[in-house]
Amino acid sequence: MSLKIGVIGLGRMGAAMAARLIERGHQVCGWNRTAARAEAIEGLAVKSSPAEVAAAADYVIVMLLDEEAASAVYHGEGGLLGATLRQALVIDMSTLKPADMQANAEAVAAQGGRFVACPVGGTVGPARSGKLLGLAGGDAAAIDAALPVLDELCDRMERFDTPQAASAMKLAVNLPLLAAFQALGEAALITRDYGISPERLLGIIGKSSGGAPAFAVRSAAIITEMGGTRSDSVGFSIEAVEKDLRLMDEAGGAAGFNLTLVEAVRRTAHDAVREGWGDRDLAALAAFSLRA
Incomplete structure (x- = not known):
């Protein structure tokens, strides 16, 4: 089944994930602060903002370097929190402090969206071949809903009750x-x-x-x-x-x-x-x- 998936953050890992999902037959759109990175991915529908990605996708993967980038994506102009999130499931796969991941989860929930934290173990090669370790944290029903996407990227999943716990495990x-x-x-x-x-x-x-x-x-x-x-x-x-x-x-x-x-x-x-x-x-x- 072809899914509508957005990827926000197309650095090494985000680009590998997007390429994997496109190869698996999904409809993938994406945004990156440096547009050339997005434009280089064959088969990717390039969007002009994180909000535009959220409007076009049922699942929104966020894969960013640090909390500064995350703040801009969630709260900045054209950011995720400015979008209508009631139809979207946000899957944040970034490595962030537990408190920052929890804050993102709460902000998405306040906008009516669903949220799963799923930082991953593994680098570009495993991302490209679907062999990452997924550390999924959040509401059990939301994690279940995210599995069609996560199963394309991860060959091992560990589940946690909260986004904070998943982030702490990634650091560990x-x-x-x-x-x-x-x-x-x-x-x-x-x-x-x-x-x-x-x-x-x-x-x-x-x-x-x-x-x-x-x-x-x-x-x-x-x-x-x-x-x-x-x-x-x-x-x-x-x-x-x-x-x-x-x-x-x-x-x-x-x-x-x-x-x-x-x-x-x-x-x-x-x-x-x-x-x-x-x-x-x-x-x-x-x-x-x-x-x-």
Whole structure:
């Protein structure tokens, strides 16, 4: 069955989702702040505002980088909240602070719309092939209604009672992932003066108790970056990594905890962005310590 789906935010992930949904035979429209990104997606009906997307679609996916972009999309001129949302189901797949996701949910409900938070685990490749981990939070009936769309993008779904819980789980999923890449970089510092190549280091660690599944997925990019060459493959930028770490830090602070590991990895990501590495892949985080 062909669905009418809108996608707001057509960066790497949003574009991959839109392409997947078009390929699956759905009627997809979309909007992006930089219109050229939307126009580059074959088969996408480009709209002039988030409100226009909501007017044309039964399901509205929101996939944005940060809370600033989300505020503009929901509350800005031509924003979602200026649209008639009574026929729309908003599925916000962005990684946001729990409080911000809850505020978006309440704002949509106040306009008569339905809302599901569904931040995802996985990057561009899984988005394009429908193999994301979906972390769906909200009213059970709304989640059920969103499944025809979510099942096209996710091959595993976990359900939570609130949008806040889904957002918190997404931050929790990303914390050990990002820490693992910092740890790999520091492991390389220990071994580099002893003739142990990045390939061998990764091959041994990846098959040990200290290995992370993401090392295998990104092995080529990690080896390229550790070898001193920039990888062309970018699924999760260091700019986005830094943003997620900031959200973790803020969430920990709101809960009354000092997340020392998050603070350490955040400093590394901040330094990497400051030195011009922000548009490089997460794999480069493992190489950043080796740059000198």
